[in-house]
Amino acid sequence: MTRSALVTGGNRGIGLAVARSLAGAGHRVAVTYRTGPAPSGFLAVRCDVTDPDAVDAAFRAAEAEHGPPEIVVSNAGITRDSLLLGMSDADLHAVLDANLVGAARVARRATSGMLRKRWGRLVFLSSIMGFSGSPGQTNYAASKAGLVGLARSLAWELGARGITSNVVLPGLIDTDMITELDPRRRDELVGRTALGRVGTPEEVAAAVGFLTAPEAGFVTGAVVPVTGGLGMGQ
Template identity: 55%
Template sequence: MSDPSPAAPAAGRIVLITGGSRGIGLACAERFAAQGDRVAVTYNSSPPPEGFFGVKCNVTSTEEVDAAFTAVEEHFGGSVEVLVSNAGVTKDGLLLRMSEDDFASVLDANLTASYRVAKRAAKGMLKARSGRIILMSSVVGMLGSAGQSNYSASKAGLVGFARSLARELGSRSITVNVVAPGPVETDMTAALTADQLANITAAVPLRRMAQAAEIAGAVAFLSGPDAAYITGAVVPVDGGLGMGH
């Protein structure tokens, strides 16, 4: 039986990663570039390293999202074939101390922004009758986390959004999946004390945090030929922290 997934063009697929200038996003960009794809990343303040096509974009703005996609299409001469919606923010706080703006702005940046970029990417994918969309959720979307009700709600919302899109776009050979990381070693966690790190990893069965490259591996798999028949899935990369959820 032939592989049902479309073959990648000789020049590599056009991949767009939001929030791709550091951390998990950059690790994904490096992974795609290493396998020969043409990679573009959006960023807010820090441009990506040399070798990637960077587009400054605030994903909470529909106009900026549209402009970013247009720039990528013009630069590479085609539509985005793989979208990784990775950009996100946190504004942690206990419920009674959390302002309505802190709640709404996190949902806008994490959940509604994924709607914006997925909607824009779907135009080209529907025409091509092919595409991969990967949304970056979190273990706390299913597990919950005290002081992160806004962040947890936004990440849980991505699951329902992705599964609805998977049903909506599947007839055009477009897959939509979710990656749910647990604790990941980043610039932010590098500033934590040894005691803080110990507390974080104590709840993880593998007793360590993930490397960003390990998250990128799951993203690359979901965008590759071996995942052509996977859609609407939530793939945990959390060291076992959220098992059963």
């Protein structure tokens, strides 16, 4: 069945791969983006998830074209890396607001339409760093860990209405973000990955595709690792 889908941060990397996967499954896909060019082939809406009015405007645009989003994938996020001792309050709050509070804003705006239909899929893109921690990324790791508590609380709040809420946990994935890693840190993480390689955005998108499919209707509150074995057991 064709659904209305919205992917935040859908103009590159994992978000773009997810948008393409959902479109390939026949869904009507809208994407949000904050910077860079708008992706072609989708309804694209510029949106900063730290701005509640911008989030509302993005949903209204998607609703006007595709109907209320029934599949919402929260992928938008930023990094502002530094050791906590030298981290400014501005960088601490910016990452928490974009990655965690922004995801909550998106979910809150999405649920009204899902509740009316008694059907919905919420998927939050976290990170293995939220479980393992990472030096210089206390703000990022905390924001990504917080998504698990957010998703599982929503699973309890919304499950009786046919709405699932899950987390996908990427490991080291071939996106722009890993180009910013120190090569020694990258090699260290690959060495701790059982498959001995970096993953692809399409492999993450495949997990999102499963969680948003009708067949995953009995899966909620789950954390699905797409890590190649990095961080097993965490």
